[in-house]
Amino acid sequence: MTDSSSIILSLTIWLPILGGLIIIALGNAKSRPLALAVSVLTLLVSLPLYFGFDKTTAAMQFTEKAAWLTSFDINYALGVDGISMPLIILTTLINVIVVISAWEVIKDRPAMYLGSFQIMTGLMVGVFSALDAILFYIFFEATLIPMFLIIGIWGGPNRVYATIKFFLYTFLGSVFMLIALIYLYIEGQTFSILGMHSLELGPKQQFWIFLAFLVAFAVKIPMWPVHTWLPDAHVEAPTAGSAVLAAIMLKMGGYGFIRFSLPITPDASARLDGFMIAISLIAIVYIGFVALAQRDMKKLIAYSSISHMGFVTLGIFIAFILIGKGDTAGVALGIEGAIMQMISHGFISAAMFLCVGVMYDRVHSREIADYGGVINTMPYFGAFMIFFSMANAGLPGTSGFVGEFMVILAAFKTNFWIAFLAALTLILGAAYTLWMVKRVILGDVANEKVAALTDINRREFWMLAILAVFVLLLGLFPSLVASVMHASVENLVQHISISKY
Amino acid sequence: MDNLQIATPEIFLLTATCVVLVIGLFLKPEQIQLNYWMAQAALVVTLIMTTSQIGDEAMTAFSGAYGIDTMSASLKSWILAVVFGGFLYSRDYLSERQIARGEYYALGLFGTAGMMIMVSATNMLTIYLGLELLALSLYAMVALYRNNSAASEAAMKYFVLGALASGMLLYGISMIYGATGSLHLNVINEVLAGGNERSVGARFGLVFIVVGLAFKFGAVPFHMWVPDVYDGAPTSVTLFISTAPKIAAFAMLVRLLVDGLPVLHADWQQMLSILAALSVIVGNLVAIAQTNIKRMLAYSTISHVGFLLMGVVGASAEGYSAAMFYAIVYAFTTLAAFGVLLALSRDGYEAVELDDLAGLGKRNVLLASVMMLAMISLAGVPPLVGFYAKLSVLKAVIGGGYMWLGIIGVFMSVIGAFYYLRVIKLMFFDEPVVQSEVGTATDVSAGLAVNGLALVVFGIMPGLIMGVCVAAFA
Numbered sequence: 001m002t003d004s005s006s007i008i009l010s011l012t013i014w015l016p017i018l019g020g021l022i023i024i025a026l027g028n029a030k031s032r033p034l035a036l037a038v039s040v041l042t043l044l045v046s047l048p049l050y051f052g053f054d055k056t057t058a059a060m061q062f063t064e065k066a067a068w069l070t071s072f073d074i075n076y077a078l079g080v081d082g083i084s085m086p087l088i089i090l091t092t093l094i095n096v097i098v099v100i101s102a103w104e105v106i107k108d109r110p111a112m113y114l115g116s117f118q119i120m121t122g123l124m125v126g127v128f129s130a131l132d133a134i135l136f137y138i139f140f141e142a143t144l145i146p147m148f149l150i151i152g153i154w155g156g157p158n159r160v161y162a163t164i165k166f167f168l169y170t171f172l173g174s175v176f177m178l179i180a181l182i183y184l185y186i187e188g189q190t191f192s193i194l195g196m197h198s199l200e201l202g203p204k205q206q207f208w209i210f211l212a213f214l215v216a217f218a219v220k221i222p223m224w225p226v227h228t229w230l231p232d233a234h235v236e237a238p239t240a241g242s243a244v245l246a247a248i249m250l251k252m253g254g255y256g257f258i259r260f261s262l263p264i265t266p267d268a269s270a271r272l273d274g275f276m277i278a279i280s281l282i283a284i285v286y287i288g289f290v291a292l293a294q295r296d297m298k299k300l301i302a303y304s305s306i307s308h309m310g311f312v313t314l315g316i317f318i319a320f321i322l323i324g325k326g327d328t329a330g331v332a333l334g335i336e337g338a339i340m341q342m343i344s345h346g347f348i349s350a351a352m353f354l355c356v357g358v359m360y361d362r363v364h365s366r367e368i369a370d371y372g373g374v375i376n377t378m379p380y381f382g383a384f385m386i387f388f389s390m391a392n393a394g395l396p397g398t399s400g401f402v403g404e405f406m407v408i409l410a411a412f413k414t415n416f417w418i419a420f421l422a423a424l425t426l427i428l429g430a431a432y433t434l435w436m437v438k439r440v441i442l443g444d445v446a447n448e449k450v451a452a453l454t455d456i457n458r459r460e461f462w463m464l465a466i467l468a469v470f471v472l473l474l475g476l477f478p479s480l481v482a483s484v485m486h487a488s489v490e491n492l493v494q495h496i497s498i499s500k501y
Numbered sequence: 502m503d504n505l506q507i508a509t510p511e512i513f514l515l516t517a518t519c520v521v522l523v524i525g526l527f528l529k530p531e532q533i534q535l536n537y538w539m540a541q542a543a544l545v546v547t548l549i550m551t552t553s554q555i556g557d558e559a560m561t562a563f564s565g566a567y568g569i570d571t572m573s574a575s576l577k578s579w580i581l582a583v584v585f586g587g588f589l590y591s592r593d594y595l596s597e598r599q600i601a602r603g604e605y606y607a608l609g610l611f612g613t614a615g616m617m618i619m620v621s622a623t624n625m626l627t628i629y630l631g632l633e634l635l636a637l638s639l640y641a642m643v644a645l646y647r648n649n650s651a652a653s654e655a656a657m658k659y660f661v662l663g664a665l666a667s668g669m670l671l672y673g674i675s676m677i678y679g680a681t682g683s684l685h686l687n688v689i690n691e692v693l694a695g696g697n698e699r700s701v702g703a704r705f706g707l708v709f710i711v712v713g714l715a716f717k718f719g720a721v722p723f724h725m726w727v728p729d730v731y732d733g734a735p736t737s738v739t740l741f742i743s744t745a746p747k748i749a750a751f752a753m754l755v756r757l758l759v760d761g762l763p764v765l766h767a768d769w770q771q772m773l774s775i776l777a778a779l780s781v782i783v784g785n786l787v788a789i790a791q792t793n794i795k796r797m798l799a800y801s802t803i804s805h806v807g808f809l810l811m812g813v814v815g816a817s818a819e820g821y822s823a824a825m826f827y828a829i830v831y832a833f834t835t836l837a838a839f840g841v842l843l844a845l846s847r848d849g850y851e852a853v854e855l856d857d858l859a860g861l862g863k864r865n866v867l868l869a870s871v872m873m874l875a876m877i878s879l880a881g882v883p884p885l886v887g888f889y890a891k892l893s894v895l896k897a898v899i900g901g902g903y904m905w906l907g908i909i910g911v912f913m914s915v916i917g918a919f920y921y922l923r924v925i926k927l928m929f930f931d932e933p934v935v936q937s938e939v940g941t942a943t944d945v946s947a948g949l950a951v952n953g954l955a956l957v958v959f960g961i962m963p964g965l966i967m968g969v970c971v972a973a974f975a
Contacts, residue, residue, distance in 0.1 A: 069964050071822075071971040072893070134892070138883035145877060148922070152930040160930050164922055171882070171918050175911035182896050182907075 006062045009078040009129045012046045012092065013122045020118030028111045032103055035114035039096045042121065046092040049085050055484050058082070058491030060131060060194070068135075074191055077131040082488035083258055083339060084128040086481050087251055090346045091128065093470070094247045095121040098240040100463045101354055105239070105361055106154065113154060116146040117240065124248050128255060133181045133191045140252060141174055147245065155236040162229075162236035169229040173219035177260075180212035184264070197263040201500050203271075210268035213261045221253025223313060224283040227306045234302035235366070239357030242298060246305050246349035251342045254312045258335065258492070262316065266496040269320060276317040281421045283310030288428035292435070297359075297366050300436055301352045304392060307425060308345050312338045314422060315407035321414040323497050330413040331493045336482060337406025339489075343481055344391075344399035344474055351388040351467040355381070358460055359440075363449050368439050372446025377453040382441045384456075384464045389437045391471050393430040399474035504562040507569045510550040510577070511617050517543035518610040525607065537592050540606035541585060544613070548581040551617075555969070565685055566624035572825065572973035573621045576752050580620070580745045583832045584613050587744060589948045590840035591737035597847070598646065598735065605645055609741060612638035616749035625674045625684040625761070628753055632670070632717070635749065636663050639742055643734040655733025662716065662726040670713025676706025677762075686761035693764040707765050710757055711772045717750050718806045721779035731799035732853075736846055739795055740839035743802055744832045747809075751828040754813060759821060766816045774814045778909050780807030785917040794855050797920060798838060801879060804917055805831050811910055812894040815901030822970035823893035829966060830878075830890040830959070837952040838875040841868045844941045844949070858924060860933025867946060868939060869928045871953035876921040878956045881914050886959040889967070 019038030023031050054061055060079030068076040080088060098117050106113045123146070126139035144167055151163035185191050188199040201209070219226045230250075234242045262269055269276075284307050291303035315338030322330040358381060359374065360366055375382030391398035394405075404426065411419035445451045456464070474481060521539045528535055551574060559570035588609065595605060611634060618631030640663065644656035678684055680702030681692040693703060712723065719727040731739045758769050784804025791797035809831070812824030845852035845861075845868065852858070861869040878887030891914065899907045941949070959966055 069889075069967065071964065071967050072896070138888070141883045141888075145882065148925075149929065152926060160926055163930075164919070164926065167922060168915060168919060172912075172915045175915055178892070179895065179899065179904075179907055179911055182892075182899050183904075185896070186900050 005064070007064065008045065008048055009062050009080065009125070010064055012042060012049070012088065013078075013126045013129070015045060015122070016042045016095070016118040016125075017122035020115040020122070023111050023118060024115035026111065028109065031111035031114050032099075035099045035118060036096075038118050039092075039099045039121070042118075043092040043096050046088055046125070049080060050089050050484070053082075053085055053484055055082070056487060058487045061085075063131070065131075072134070072191075073185070073189070074134045075132045076135060077192065078129045079131045080129055082485035083492070084255065085484060086339070086343050087128045087248075087255060088125050090251075090343055091121060091124045091248050094244060094346065094350055097350060097354070097463055097466060098244060100459060101243070101357065102238075102240050103459055105357070108154065113150070113238075116150050117244065120146040120150075120244065124252070127252050131193050133184070133193050133196065136193065137174070137178055137181060141171070143249065143252075144170055147241065147249070150241045151233060151237045154238040154241070157236075158232070159236040162232040165229045166233040169219055169226070173216040173226075176212040177216035180209045183209065193259065196260075197495065199264070199500075201265065203267060203501065206265040206268035206500065207271070210261060210265040210272065213256065213265070217253040217256035217261065219253070220256065221250055221309045221313065222306060223309070224279055224287060224306070227283070227287070230306060231299050231302040234305075234353075235296060235298045239353060239360065242302075242353040242357075243350040246301070246353060247346040250305065250309055251346065254309065254316070254338065254342050257313065257316050258339070262319070262496050263492065267499055267501065269317070269496070270323070273317045273320040276313060277321075277418060280310045280314040280317065281418065283307060284314065284425045285421055285428070288425055288432065291432040292428065294432075295368055297356045297368055297436060297440065298353065300368075300432060301349065301356065304352075304429065304432065305345065305349050307429065308341065308349075311341050311404055311407050311422070311425070314338075314418075315341065315403075315410065318407075318411055318414050318418065319493070319496065322410065323493075325413070327413055328493055328497065330410050331497075332486075332489050333406055334410035335489050335492065336485060337403050337410060339403075339485055340399075340406060340474075340478060340481060341403025344403050344471070347467050347470045347474070348388060348391045348398075348400055351384075351464060351471070352392060354463060354467070355385045355388060358456060362453055368436060370447070371440040371450060373441075373443045374450055374453065375441045376445050377450060378455045380461065381456045381464075384468060385441050386437055387468060388464075388471070389433045391475070393433045394426050397472070397475045399471045399478070401475060402478040504560050507554070507560050507562050508567060508621075510547045510554070511614055511621070513550060514543060514547045514610060514614050514617070517546070518607055518614065521610065522604070522607040525604065533596065534592075536606050537588065540610055541588055543610060544581055544585045544588070548578060548585065551577045551581060561623055563627075565687070566627045567618075567621055568623040569621055570973070571969070572755070573752070575969045575973060576620045576748055576825070576829075577617050579829050579832065580613065580616050580748050583745045583748070583836055584609065584741070586833070586836050586840065586948060586952060587737070587740050590836075590843045590945060591740065593942060593945065594735075594737050594843045594846055605642065608638045608642050608645070612642070612741070613745070616745055619749045619756075620752040622756060623686050623760070625677065625686065625689075625757070628756055629667075629671060629674065631749075632753065633667060635746060636667065639663075639738075639746070642738045642741065643730065645738075646735045649735070651733040652735060655730045658726055658733075659730045666713050666716030666723070669709050669716065673706040673709030673711075673713060676702050676709065680706060686756060689761050690763060693762065703762070704765060704768055707762060707768055708772070710762075711769060711776075714750070714754050714757065715776055717753070718747075718810070719803055720776040720806050720810060721783040721803060724780070724783070724803045727803055728796045728799040731802075732793060732795045736795065736839065736843050736851070736853075740836065740843065743798065743839065744836045747802075747806070748828045748832050751809060751824060755821060755825075758813070770814055770816050773810050774903060774906055777807045777810035777814055778906055780804060780810065781910055781913040782807075785913045788917065788920050791920075792855055793853050794842065794858070794924070795853055797855065798835070801917070801920070802835070804913065805879070808891065808894050808910060811898045811903075811906055814903055814906065815897040817897060817901055818974040820894075820897035820901060821974045822967070823890075823897040825970040825973060826893055826967055827890040829970070830886050833952065834875050834878045834887060834956060837871050837949065837956065838879070840945075840949050840952060841872040841875070844868055844945060845939060847939070855924065855927060856934065858927045859931045861928040861939075864933050864935070864937070865939040865941070867950060868941070871949045872928060873925050874953045874956045876924050878960070880918040880921040882918070884960045885956050886963060886966075887956070888960065889963040893967070
């Protein structure tokens with residue numbers, strides 16, 4: 001039973017996984033060029049997904065289906081729509097940046113390091129393209145193993161605590177999702193995600209399934225108050241690990257909400273939307289203040305990520321208030337804003353972590369207090385850092401602005417106070433990011449370590465330049481991403497507007 | 502003496518065992534390895550004979566006391582394969598400690614024959630016969646390292662508690678016999694189904710049978726012997742006890758409860774669900790506190806027994822095949838873990854403390870990788886095969902209406918993940934205490950590599966094992 005219209009998705013998943021295994025097997029000597037080749041090839045293979053994408057339909061494209069575990073009714077089913085496709089391109093793109101960033105920085109077992117990232121890329125593409133719930137779960141969980149090793153082997157001094165906390169937190173969340181998926185199978189006799197979408201479920205069933213999904217995705221994205229693993233993991237992870245964690249792994253949570261929670265349990269989502277909006281706002285405001293108080297740059301960016309992810313969940317869950325008001329355009333605006341925010345945050349947070357990495361490689365400190373006046377000795381780098389910080393604060397013209405603006409606009413249609421609190425983040429975000437920039441980059445040279453800094457080399461320049469181009473591109477032409485997801489989001493909005501009972 | 506040919510593998514194995522035993526008496530000390538090669542050859546031939554029986558029509562022999570079906574042929578094959586791996590990993594450990602006498606392998610083979618009889622028995626007394634053949638061999642194997650006081654103590658405990666459990670089982674069997682007038686499982690089933698399902702005697706007997714089974718499995722609250730025996734026995738014997746006999750115990754459970762007493766399923770479902778819940782809770786929680794890796798794996802076994810029982814609790818064909826899958830997967834995953842421990846226990850040194858694994862990733866990357874795969878698989882994280890074992894069991898238990906049991910199971914498996922991760926952390930994140938490289942014989946390395954690879958390959962293609970398990974209960 002094979003029914004495949006293309007093999008692009010399979011290639012994008014298995015090429016980096018096999019490539020990663022080969023890199024590990026061949027050892028350290030040739031690992032760097034080999035990893036670059038694998039990552040660039042993967043990116044090239046994935047590009048037809050964007051350029052060959054049919055924007056007019058909400059149906060799954062590039063589908064593949066093969067029977068896999070027949071006794072369990074589990075299929076190897078892949079496909080993308082306008083919601084998942086941009087995330088896949090983001091993943092393959094960030095993967096190339098990761099290889100460049102690790103080039104001469106990682107000296108201990110580089111083959112294993114780069115190989116792990118390649119394998120992880122394949123698994124993450126799998127998460128975004130799986131159309132079978134168990135396949136999704138397998139990819140979702142399997143990404144934990146390489147990340148666990150990356151933080152644990154190449155991480156900072158407190159890495160063991162951080163990586164075990166990361167693993168157990170996410171594992172705890174996702175096992176409840178597994179229970180929910182099995183329950184849905186028993187109810188509907190199918191593990192197909194699209195089949196689950198159309199499954200009729202009563203209010204009580206939806207409530208519990210929603211909670212199970214919530215535990216999994218809230219930990220992953222992460223939402224307040226289950227976010228505490230993230231600052232630890234980010235701070236201890238090596239630079240590229242932090243970048244992938246922030247740029248892509250967090251998005252699995254947001255993607256999960258859109259792919260599972262909303263369409264499978266629309267009524268429960270509608271019933272609990274007040275609660276979801278409340279904790280999203282807490283994340284936006286409270287975590288914003290927490291970020292303000294950080295002395296460690298990586299921690300600051302980690303908290304800023306949580307706050308930005310609050311925007312994503314806010315954009316998703318204000319949908320139900322707007323549905324109540326009959327404003328479907330507003331619903332689409334909120335959800336598209338959430339997706340835009342995820343993509344944009346992927347580029348910006350990766351760039352921010354890489355910037356910190358650049359400084360850390362030279363000074364071996366992440367403390368804000370150890371820096372000052374970096375721009376005097378590193379003018380090129382200073383310019384990049386200021387640019388990305390502005391983007392992080394949501395400056396118009398950068399991608400950071402688009403998503404936040406769309407979500408705030410949608411929020412205005414629901415309630416002034418929600419919009420007010422959400423907009424507060426623009427001020428808070430500007431405050432904590434720019435204050436950090438002021439203390440680290442601007443001013444007089446603070447100490448001899450900063451005075452001895454050398455500016456970024458060509459490798460670092462290109463790594464940051466590529467990201468800067470995308471941040472600008474998405475900021476100036478948001479329709480590059482927005483246009484591909486219209487049809488899928490419209491379809492989703494229509495689906496969740498209809499009660500399941 | 503019709504259909505005698507269905508028992509040819511067992512007959513061959515017993516004959517070969519006697520040959521190994523007798524030849525072993527005449528071997529000079531420098532020829533001692535010959536025992537090992539003879540034992541392995543016997544296992545391989547038996548394995549070939551057994552696998553050729555998979556898919557044969559179900560038949561019985563010895564007046565219906567002995568039978569063969571898809572389940573028995575495939576389980577026996579797995580038992581033989583696992584024992585083969587166990588002997589391979591144990592060889593160097595045994596010869597270093599001067600316990601590689603002919604008796605060790607002969608006892609192991611007798612035990613294997615006992616397991617095969619348990620799997621194929623269709624009569625309560627035959628089951629008991631197989632069980633005792635296995636148990637007596639195991640007691641002797643634990644005691645074989647007689648210079649070691651811990652081993653002697655473990656043997657004594659194992660014997661006393663094992664004898665008690667056998668007594669319980671036998672008592673239960675006698676009650677069932679009293680209630681139904683037969684020892685043949687199919688006759689017992691017919692009698693009970695024919696209007697005797699409320700028989701007090703049968704249910705009374707059932708309680709004792711379940712207690713006996715729980716003892717043999719090491720399910721909570723009948724688990725006290727497990728950590729002490731695992732810890733005290735020589736590691737090679739711990740490996741033997743913790744792998745293949747679990748498959749045989751599963752078969753025994755299916756024969757007694759599913760083939761013999763399905764009418765009383767409401768009663769045993771209730772008992773097993775409590776045993777399963779307690780086992781996963783106690784096993785996982787206590788394992789966290791262990792610093793000795795053999796004790797940790799003992800408590801981990803207890804928790805996995807809980808999961809295995811969950812599959813049976815559902816009382817559906819799906820659940821039985823899930824439990825069968827679980828037993829097989831558990832056996833060869835644990836085989837890999839103990840195989841690594843045996844490879845580490847060199848030059849008179851016993852790897853028993855968790856800290857002995859520190860920095861193994863730098864000392865021998867193959868051993869560390871195999872151990873890591875085994876730990877991830879035991880923790881039930883995809884894409885390793887242990888995940889499908891958990892998935893199938895959870896599916897069966899939730900499908901059977903035991904949602905609470907499923908939730909306890911997954912919650913405890915997260916707690917379990919902690920101590921498995923700790924092993925990985927020690928091997929890869931910590932610096933080695935001893936810098937020396939760990940050498941392993943080529944065939945042992947190859948065996949471990951195949952074993953580790955199997956965890957991944959069956960993880961990507963679980964259908965290879967699952968198909969047989971489903972066919973066994975179709």
